[in-house]
Amino acid sequence: MDDALVLGEKGYVLSNTLGEGSFGKVKSAYCNPLKCNVAIKIIDKRKSPQDFLKRFLPREIEALRCLHHPSIIKTYEIFETSAGKVYIVMELGEKGDLLDYIKNTGAMEEDITCIKFQQLVSAIKYCHDLDFAHRDLKCENILLDKDLNIKLSDFGFSKFLSRDKHGRTILSKTFCGSAAYAAPEVLQGIPCDPRISDIWSLGVILYTMVYALMPFDDSNVRKMICIQKEHRISFPNSKYLTAECKDLIYHLLQPNVSQRLCIDEVLKHSWLQTPKSTTPSPLLAAEEGERSQNLCEGKPEHEQQVVLVPGTVTTGFHSGSCI
Incomplete structure (x- = not known):
């Protein structure tokens, strides 16, 4: 039938x-x-x-x-x-996914981004509080309803975390996701708490929302990891962002997992607490637009996905969101 x-x-x-x-x-x-x-x-x-x-x-x-x-x-x-x-x-996500929305409409205004990002962070806090990690956070997996509200989707790589007899989270030793959104520890095959890796992916998403660019060029993953580990983030002069927004992005894209924000710290960040100013703010790091990647720059039809065994850096192309 x-x-x-x-x-x-x-x-x-x-x-x-x-x-x-x-x-x-x-x-x-x-x-x-x-x-x-x-x-x-x-x-x-x-x-x-x-x-x-x-x-x-x-x-x-x-x-x-x-x-x-x-x-x-x-x-x-x-x-x-x-x-x-x-x-x-x-x-049904009637307005499609966030990536297509940004491609069609361009970078989002900072005050609108703040509202949408609050919705996304709220969903991730709900998951993380349940010891649950999404493990494939990316703009393509964020849908928009008819009112353009955020709807997190695609849990094909998701995982409820286990704890040992002492109550400590058992680290993930196998890895999956999309190279452009994956944290450096994931790309390097280092055992990690995938909730902390979710936080890095939130940083990539936030950067993409406000700039309509990817923060790192994933065409050469090994080179990208080197740039990420040096904590070099480009903030293009083409658009003004408040210092608070840049600060949040900078701390979300923190390569040191022990210093990266947890989800509660993200929610308490000043950018998510205060009204947005249109006053130009100075760059926090790196050169103007040097290593950002335009969303329309000829990404492959099947996005670059990664499935890793500990101690490796491996990339490949897979259609869809599951392996």
Whole structure:
């Protein structure tokens, strides 16, 4: 039985394809019982590798069933057919993802960015307080609803953290994500608390929101890691930002994990507490725009993803968000 028939029996009318990944696709649909449009992720288990089925898919389903927050995409229903297809029915991000929005509209004004970033940070605090790490934070995984509110999505790499008998977080020793958003410790294969690595990714996202640029050029990952470890961040003169905004970016993109902000410190940062000024502020670090990467600079069709074994620096191209 094809997807349209299976979903039709449950009251869904399939529409266009929103995206396709390595092991599934996402389609829009109208839900008659809910009287609204939804997104449906369709995964064919028969065409998916065992590692994905045993590790990543169960984690994603567990996350979607457990996480409930206004800035996290809502999951309405998850079911599987005898033919081996999994259907995940979710809230529709009607305005698409944050990356496409920035590409189409340009850099966001600082006061608007602050509101949207507060929503995202609130969602991440909710996750981190539950000992849960997203591990693939990037603009493509942040959807926007009809009112342009943030909706965090795509939990294919997510993980609930374990603790040892002393209550200490057990560090992650295998790594995954997108090179342009990944923290240097992840790219180097150093065991780490992935919640701290999520914080670095927030810094990349915030920089991208205010500049419509990536803070680092990931075309040469080894060179990028060297620049990151030197804590060299470009703040282009093309746009004025308040000193508070630059300060937050600078501390989010802190290569030393022991000095990087935790999520509670992010929320308490002055930039998220005070009204925004339009007064020009001095650069905090690095040269004007030297190593930022334009979002429209010919990124590959399949974004550069990384899956790492400890002690390595490995990159490769994978479609979709799961390996």
